[in-house]
Amino acid sequence: MARIHVVTDSGSDLPQEVRDQLGIHVVPLSIQFGDDIYRDGVDLSVSDFYARLEGDIMPSTCQPSPADFEQKYLEVAEPGDTVISVHMSSRLSGTYQSAVIASNMVAEEGIKVVTVDTKSASIGIGLVAVVAAQGVRAGLSLEEILERVNYAVSEMHVFFVVDTLEYLRRNGRIGNAQALLGTLLNIKPILTLQDGVVSPLEKARGKGKALKRIHELVGQVRAKYPNKDLAVGLTHAMAPAEAQSLAEAFERDLELKDSVITGLIGPTIGVHVGKGTLAVLLHPKY
């Protein structure tokens, strides 16, 4: 019997146990420190990565090649199977493009790949992959699953705060937050993704206030969907205490059926946002 598989990329920041539980496969991006090339999550741990990020060499990321995707698709799927391949915003990374090319390559092998541009990043990708995998587990048809996937993509809310805009700037991912550069005060911008591009949402004096404000903004999302359960993901770059208190606050205030998925911001995203970043992504369930 033909089966449906879910593949994502290492920008999804899904915790290992969630991936294992739902059978979500990950294609790693590469991280380059000068001449050293690592594959995210394969030969570079999160803590090693942030330690090296403090050093002199500014790392960069490299999207998986179409061959990397082809290999993964062939590994997980039999001819006749379908793969839902869920990826980072095509405006932030070429990963989605590689997946699209690979999907044409494996079509000859009888494997159908549906590529999804989540227009998101970090656990926003992860939450969409979770929706797909849960649909598979529930025995839904491909059409039903994709309807849920598209709903999650279109209703995804993204809030994140960075310690410094420097990483976004250096990697050319600063988008519309450009205007916030050069402020003399310790301003913590609350950022979002708009049409898959980084955009400033609000500004706060200091991280404490920024997190408080994110809590309020999430409360506004809660109020926007009074009859729906919310799926909430929270990721952080070496800020476990702040992440934990925020996750506890959400579970207390948001009437969630499932607990908040808390993950680490891995090297793929970490290169672009730097240490100290906290991100909250959420969508109403279908």
Next chain:
Amino acid sequence: MDVITGNILRNMLLYAGAILNQEKDRVNSLNVFPVPDGDTGTNMSLTLNAALKEVEKVESTEVNRITAALARGSLMGARGNSGVILSQFFRGFADGLSEVVEAATGRDLARAFEKASQTTYRAVMKPVEGTMLTVGREAATAALATAEENESAAVVLKAAFDAASQAVLDSPKFLPVLKEAGVVDAGGQGLLCIFEGLLRGMDGEPAEYISEPVEAAPEPARQEGITRINGVLVNKYCTEFLVLGQSLDPDHIRDTLEEHGESMLVVGDERVVKVHIHTDHPGKVLEFCGSLGDLSDIKIDNMQLQNEAYTDAHNHDFFGNVVEFPKQSNGERKDIGVVAVVPGKGLAEIFMSLGADSVVLGGQTMNPSTEDLLKAVESVNADAVIILPNNKNVIFSANQVRELCEKPVGVVATRSVPQGITALMYFEPEASLEENLEAMDEHKREVKTGEITYAVRATVAGDLQIDEKDIIGLTDGKIAVVGQSVADVAHRLIEAMVDEDSSVISLYYGEDQAAEEAAQLHQELSEKYPHCEVEVHSGGQPLYYYIISVE
């Protein structure tokens, strides 16, 4: 002491100079405004110092030679209106003693004070009671009455001093502005210092003449006599010179020059006349006076240019007015622009970095006019403009701009710099004017404001007894903490402002606050409040050591 010899007189004058020099800051502080920006004491002290330099050059011990030098030196060195009037006081004093060579009796002294007072009244076009004119007159009247009964110079001088003291205390009765401010007249107090010096120098030990250089205050500090049309000075040449002749007539000179300018002072006698006038035609003024005698010590300053240079260097206007800060964003046309009123250069930079399009320097004691704000608003390349007044005294003028300006103008009634910064954080270029005004107004109160300055005079605020020169800490406009050191007051003020919800403490230090001390305070606060982020920036504001925000 029955008579005053030349040597004693010299010592008395040196004492007067020392006491005035010592008290000049206190005299400066006698300002009808509740903040330290007066300069009367400095101007009088500079004038007397210049006069004493001439006195010191006199080798003779003849009384009239000494007083002549005093008169000439003070006329040459007169600074500011109070200095000019003081120079007239000495001019008359010298006249009164012009026949005295060996020693002055009590009667001579009384007559000299009378002459001095008369000369000051003649020098001023519209004499105002409750000023140093009154103090001089009361002293002279008492001296004359005493001299009728007692020949002793010491007794006469004591009577003059007592009457001067009383006149100073009474000055608020004549001038309601003084009464409201709870101060006495600064010029009168300055003259009283001189009487005190004369008295103490009479039988005191030889005075150590304190001739340390006095930092010249900007003059004149008042707006009086300064006219602007569209921000451009009218009568911009400050013209000063002496006319030396044989039979000069100060009244005639005054009448003739009046039509050529403003802020005019013409003082002197038939031999020397000092002219001070703000005019657009210094040539005509000099031409006329040159026909009467020899011109000397000519000084012509372009106040417009001086003002620009001064504003560049000092954050505030040469005359205490506010001018538009030259800095401005040069971006393309926007939907909504922001104009912020800020009291210092550092704060101007901060507001610009947060997205303000234009800043107007102003704030406490230097409120920008509606016209200043209107010009800034019109200079911003935007369809609509939001004004952040950042001071409660500026909100009113900002609101007036709404009616005068053709483009839509909104005012977020921010009452302090921290409120302005907080409001600006919620400015959203993509949103409408109304949405922005609503959001900025809603959030501006999320911050507590603290300010640290010093008391220019003793007063009582609630339970707090405040002495002059005490460091005072205000929260949201009310005096909350009093102390002796800036750091101590800063600590206690912040203690009163921080609570468990606080997460950010920001300090903007003023132009008179050393950066090292601010850095030290930064470190102490960071250790003391581990749950808060502490930031310290140069604000550059005058008079306020720190502007503090807690949020």
